[in-house]
Each structure stands twice: as structure tokens, then as C-alpha cells.
Amino acid sequence: MQSKPTTIKEIAKILNISPSSVSRGLHDHPSIGAVTREKIKQLAKSLNYEPNNAAILFQKGKTYTIGVILPELSEHFFSTAISAIEDEALKKNYTVIFAQSHDDYEQEVKLVEKMKNQRVDGLLVSISKDTSKFDHFEKLNSFNIPVVFFDRIPPFKNVHYVACSLESATVKAVNYLLKKGHRSIGMINGPSTLYASEERKDGYMQAITFNRLKFDPSLVVNCDLTEKGTIEAADQFLSHKRKPTAIVAFNDYVALFLIKYFKKLNVINDFDVVSYANLPIISYLDHSPVASVEQYPYLQGQKAANILLDLINSPNLENQAFYNTIVESDLIVNEVK
Amino acid sequence: MQSKPTTIKEIAKILNISPSSVSRGLHDHPSIGAVTREKIKQLAKSLNYEPNNAAILFQKGKTYTIGVILPELSEHFFSTAISAIEDEALKKNYTVIFAQSHDDYEQEVKLVEKMKNQRVDGLLVSISKDTSKFDHFEKLNSFNIPVVFFDRIPPFKNVHYVACSLESATVKAVNYLLKKGHRSIGMINGPSTLYASEERKDGYMQAITFNRLKFDPSLVVNCDLTEKGTIEAADQFLSHKRKPTAIVAFNDYVALFLIKYFKKLNVINDFDVVSYANLPIISYLDHSPVASVEQYPYLQGQKAANILLDLINSPNLENQAFYNTIVESDLIVNEVK
DNA sequence: CGAAATTAATCAAACGTTTGCGTTGTTTTT
DNA sequence: AAAAACAACGCAAACGTTTGATTAATTTCG
DSSP: OOOSSOHHHHHHHHTTTOOOHHHHHTTTTTTHHHHHHHHHHHHHHTTTTTHHOOOOOHHHHHOEEEEEESSSSSSHHHHHHHHHHHHHHTTOOEEEEEEEEETHHHHHHHHHHHHHHOOOOOEEEEEOTTOOOOHHHHHHHTTTTTEESSSSSOSSSSSSEEEEEEEHHHHHHHHHHHHOOOEEEEEEEOTTTTTTHHHHHHHHHHHHHHOOOOGGGEEEEOOOOSSHHHHHHHHHTTTTTTTOOHHHSSSSSOOOHHHHHHHHHOOOGGGGEESSSSSSSGOOOSSSSSSEOOOOHHHHHHHHHHHHHHHHHHHHTTTTTEEEEEEEEEEEEEOOO | OOOOOOHHHHHHHHHHHHHHHHHHHHOOOOTTTTTHHHHHHHHHHTTOOOOOOOHHHHHTEEEEEEEEEEEEETTTTHHHHHHHHHHHHTTOOEEEEEEEEEOOOOHHHHHHHHHTEEEEEEEEEOOOOOOOOOOOHHHHHTTOEEEEESSOOOOSSSSSSEOOHHHHHHHHHHHHHHHHHOOOOOEEEEOTTSHHHHHHHHHHHHHHHHTOOOOOOOGEEOOOOOOHHHHHHHOOOOOOTTTTTTEEEEEEEHHHHHHHHHHHOOOGGGGGEEESSSGGGGGGGGSOOOOOEEEOOHHHHHHHHHHHHHHOOOOOOOOOOOOOOOOOOOEOOOOOO
């Protein structure tokens, strides 16, 4: 029961050399002779020496830690993304700490503060639903802590971010439906505050007008993404004068609510549903969305992590260009031919 | 652009007092007078002083960090559990770092090593599928790093763990099927190395024999939990002399493979399937398992985290009783009445 | 052969904070 | 009035490691 780990000092004392020599020996510093070096390494191994990370971090002023703040870890998208982040960080020997905002702005602010206190080397953030102010992130600039946003990004360009092009994805989705012959297409969009809602709407309009159809604003309804909200939106479509035959749902969860409701009303066969996120489980449904937009969470996480690690290890953070990375999304067709 | 954060020393210099007084003042130490204390606090606030965590951790020899090692973060069960762990840790002002073993023993060993180097105060582990040796955990004892296992636990009692009683859950599941009138019930079990497989089998046998039925070993088949393995198991049942009318699947993923295959063969209506995990999505399936065992990942994570925090803050880790916590699992019936 | 260059190692400071102990000066007790 | 108690603060060491500056010993070269 050796409750105290071995230190460099102890090794030094045993070998009758200075601690600095031991440190240098372990790091293959040229000014330490080969024989001494080997003696050091051997003794270190036999004593089970492990560098005290806390001490190193402290003395170097770096933590080799990146923080991740995201809304909800248990959502498939985020857990996949963070899985990628962790994998990338591990490759470069960085550690990941993370925290969930639970889609609460106040909590997000607190967490940013906490991460700063923890002296993370950098931050990866997917912002919460009701975040519309961004001072808490700007504060990090003065501490030289780079921030990379991913997926849920702020609505301006002068930050680093990785995100999906939801606009082009929506164009693809709507085009797909138009090609299938649909002429009245409804969209259940998210809250208007979300940037992602804007993108979806833009993509929708683009596809509609490009195909020389008339854009009907009443076919795009905002929704709070709950089951209740989804049902309300569905009801609007059902009583619409030009009842849509296809619907673009904000994400797979909304799509599931919708399909459930349509099944209950026994109108499920009157609609084609297209959705976002492409939950793996979707393909097991009998009445699944006919297509889903894959947003590649693993890839997004990977890219965001790499950008952040780049930023951390680049000497002059100032007057640098901003990484604005767009991950192309794909429309995955689920229909059995 | 203040790139360097304020330190206690600076505050001390400005106030012409010693750093120790500043430290004590900030911590409301009684030996600092009220006036000085207030002066210190005010200046600290106005200079935006933030304690340097790295320095504190180093000097205290504690990191206020707990490590979590689990197989796969993107699985719903684990992401929910870790979400709970994070929430609990935050309450007590602990930070969580985590890593995925990707169900690989070697990787798990490496990660334990890394966590130890990071000097985590404690470790939460859900072991990988192919872990059968546990020396890497025992090593942690000598460093006074407590370990609490959850869900995927080692097959012995002299460790701390939180897990579900899969045995009693399986009894419930099989009883449910028996009550529905099934007389030949198949079980797709996991690899025989897994403790959880043993428990399922025991529960199955218990329910069968308690109901005065004959236990037929050929109705319990081991499976590697892949889609291919599931199909092979299904084939065994289909050609069985006493073809089962109900099947207990190892988890919802296996159940999905199974249902997909049965649908393809058009025999889906010949079977009732019961499963484990209770993925939220399950209820949206048309042909869903008739019931699923809820293992309460959030609760498990919560309990495991609290036990670990207890252990960390208990003075004498030695000769202490082991926490063996069993979370009762419930059978959630999915059938629409 | 002496000066310069190379090799091998040491010294000491530094990172920021905490804490046991010591030192004042003041107040209370007997 | 001397002793004891207390309040308010400073001193200095300690945590483990890294690193720039130095020193000492050895080798190389003109």
C-alpha cells in the first residue's frame, strides 16, 4: 500500500543527482548523458513513477484540457458529436471536460464561467435554445481562450464555427418532394429565434421559387418542437385550404410526433414526411419519414475539435481569420424501392 | 486585453499586505480583521480575480475531478447515465472527465492509466464487453483512488457497484409472457462471459421453474449481439422442435434486428418480443416489443456518482464496507390495451 | 599547448496558493 | 501591574515540475 506516488525528487535523491537532471533525463534532453538517462528511466519505471499532472499543468500554465458545453448530452446528435470530440482530443493527448446547459441561458453563462475558472485551453460550444446574447463568450477573448461553435452556432460570422448547411439540405429535401410530384408542401419549423429555423425557411423558399411555384407563407409554421406544438401545427395543415401532401419536419423527433398523430387520425398515408437528423432508429419504423437530412454529427465534432486544437496551438490568436466551416449535409432516402 | 489573470500576489502588493492574508481574507478566515477582509474582497472583485484552479489543485493534491470510463458514449443508456453523473458532480462542484473504451479491453487499460495520471479523485466505470481481467482497477487501490462500477460490473462483490437487478427483471418479463399464455419462450442472451448474461439466464430459469414448467436449455442461445448473430439465433428458434411463441431479446437493439428479420420473413405476428433498455423510440414502432425492461440509466448514474463522491470525501478508505447497490428495474408494457 | 568548443550536469527561480507557526500590539483577567 | 488571552497579520515552507543560466569536466582544434 504505497499511498504516495513517486516523485522526481525521490528519484533524484536515490540516484544522487539533481531533480532537474531527472526531469531532463526523462524528456531525453541532450544535455543528459546516455548512461545517466538510462539509469533514470530504469529507476523511474521500477518505482512506478508517474508524472504529477497537476504540477505540470500548473507550472506550464496550460491544462491540456478542452471544455465542451452543449444543450443535452443524451440527444443522439450530441452524444455522437462528443464521442468524436473525445476521440480527436485523445489523439493529441488532450482531456475533455463537458457540461450541459439543458438549453438554459443562465446555466450556459455559469458553465462558461466555470470552464474559464478551470482554465480550459479552449472551448467547444453548441449554444442553448434561448441564448441570444453572447457577452459571456466574448469575455473569453481577453483570457486567450479560443471558442469554436458547432451545429448550434450564433448568427454572425466573426466567430469560429462548424455547422451544417441546412439551407442547401432543405433545398435538397424540398426538391426531392417536388420531384415526387408534391405541389403543396408544409414545413414545421422551429422557433423563429433559432438561426437554424431561418436557414430552413430560406432553403424552402429557394426550392419553391426556383421551381417556379408560388411561396405560401401559411405553409411554414413555427413550432416549439414539443409534441403538443407539433400537433397544433399538424392541425393547421389538415385544415389548410391547399392541404399539403408532404411535410418537412424540423427534426426526427418532431417527425415522430407527427407520424404518431397522423396514424391516430388514420391519415398517415396521405402524407410524405421528410425530416432532419437521421436517427439510426428511423429505418426501423413502418411509417418512417421518406427521407431524412443527415447532419454528420461525428464529422462535425471531429472538425470542430481539430479547429480548436489548431487554435490552441497557434501562436498568435489575434488578428486571425475566422474558421467558418460548413459540413455538407446529405439527404438520406429511406424509402424501400 | 488583459491576457494575464490577476493573482493573489498582485492583490497583496497593491494592498501592502502579505499574500497569505489575502488568501485568508478571501476565505473568511477569522484571523483577518473585518476591514481588511472587505478591502481584499473589493479589490479582488474589481480586478476580476479568479483563483487559479491549477495552482489550488496542485497544492491541495486533489483535483476535484472524477473520471468516467464507459464503452460507448453514443448509446442512449450511457449518454443518459453520464448526463446524470455530470449533473450530480456539478452540484458538489466536481468536474467530470470521461473517455470511451469502445468496448476494447486494451483501450480500457490505457484509459485507466491515463485517468490515474490525471490524478482523478475517483473513477466511475462501466466495463467493456471483453474485459475479464481487473488488475488495472486493483492498481488504483494503492493510489487511494476509489472506483465505483455501474451497470456493466465485474462478477464479484468486493467492489463498489451500482447495477440493475437483471435477474428479477427477467423474472418479471418471463412471468409476463407466461401470463399471456406463452408456453415456449426463447431467449437471445449475450456472450456467456458477461455477468449480465448470467443474470438473465438465471432469471429465465427461475421464472420457468417457479411456474412448474420444464427448462429447455436449447431455448436460451448465446449471441454476440450483432445483427448477424441475432439472425442466426432467430433461425435456431424458427427451426426448433418446440417453436417458441415469444422471445426475450438481450436488449432493444437485438430486438430491432429480430423484428426486422421477422418482418422480412413475414412471421412477425407469430411472436411476442420482450426486450431490455426501453429506448424511448421503441414506442413509435408499429411492431414494437410488447414490453421492455427499464434500467433507469439516469438513476444509476446518479447513485453511482453520489457513492463515489461519498467515498472520495470519507477519511478512511481502508477496511470499509463495499457499496453494492441494486436498482430495481421495471417492466414497461408497451402494448396498447 | 593553450584556447575554444562540447558535453554533462547543477543551481535556483518560478508557477499561485495554502497553512503551521511565529510575531507583534492590544485587551482582558487575576 | 504582571500574566494571560486574544486579535490581526507576516514569514516561510511546501506542493512537483520545468527551464534559463551556470559551472565543471572533458574533448577538439589551430
